[in-house]
Amino acid sequence: MQLQQLRYFLEIAKEKSISAAAKNLYISQPSLSQQIINLEKELGISLLIRHSKSVSLSEAGEQFLVHAQRIVGETTQLSELMHKHSILQEGTLRIGMLWIAGYINLFQVLADYRKLYTNLKYDLKIDGTSILLEQLLKRKLHSAFIIGSDEQFELQKDLFFRRIMMDRYVAVVSSGHPFAGKKSLSLRELHNVPVIMPSRASAFYRQLVQYFEQYHITPACICETSQSDAVVRLAAQNFGVGFSSDSIARSMQTKEFRIIPLEEVIVRRIYYVTLKELLDYPSIRSFTRYVTHYPFDRLNSEEKEPRKITK
Structure with missing residues (x-):
C-alpha cells in the first residue's frame, strides 16, 4: 500500500467518479483505475462498487475511507511540521552557556539571533566549561560557549570550534591593599600573600600553579572559586x-577595588563549539553560521600568546 494510492482513492471517493478524479489528478483514467485495482488486490477486498458512469464505496471502502483520511491528514501535518523545522519555524536549540555569559554579553548573541527566528525555542544549560563540554560530547547539548584552547579542541576530532573572544587575566585588590598603587603585578610578588584562587577545575588554576612552582613561591590561598x-x-x-x-573586572568596577595588569600574560579564550555531525541540521547550521560571523567586540587590540613556562 502506497501513500499515493490512498490519495488517489480519496479523490475518487470525493468525486464518485474515476474519470473526474483522473482529470483532477492530471493522470489518465486507465492508469488511475489500475492503481485502485492493484490496491484492492493487495488488500484482498473491493473498495469500490463500479456503476456505468460512477462509483460508490463498498462497506469495506467506507471504513477504508475513514482510515485513509486520517493517514493522509497526519502525513500532511507531519510533512508541514518537518518543513517548519527546515525553515527554522519550529525546533529547540539546546545551548550551553558559561556562568560568566552575562558579563561578556553572550546572552546578547542569543537575543539577536532570536529576533531573526522568533519561533525557535531555547533550552539553556548554564555551567562551567568542563560540565558543558561533557554535556556536548554526550549529545545532551547542540552547542556551547566555553573556555579552552585550539590544542584542546583539536584532540576532539568530532568537534567544530571557533574562537570568538580573548581576554587577559588581571589581579584585583582592595583600594586599601599595599599593591593598590602598582601599575603592574608579577606573580613572583605573591609569596605568602593571601590570594583567592580560581577553581581547580579551571585551566587558569593550572596556569597559576605552574607559575608559582616556577618561581618557587607559595601564596596563602584563602579559598578557591571561579565565581x-x-x-x-x-x-x-x-x-x-x-x-x-x-573585561569582567571592568564590568564590575567600583571605587572599592583596583585592577592591576599581570606581568605574566595569561589569556582567557572563549570558543563556540558544536559537533561536526550536527552542522547539516538546519537550526544548528544556521546558529553556527550566525555565531561565527557575529561582530564580537574584541577586548584586546592585540592577541599575545602566554609566556612559555620552563620547568
Missing part, C-alpha cells in the same frame, strides 16, 4: 588578591 562576583567582592573587602579577566 566572578565572589572573587571581586572578597578582593574588594581586602581578604586577598583575586584574579579575573580584564
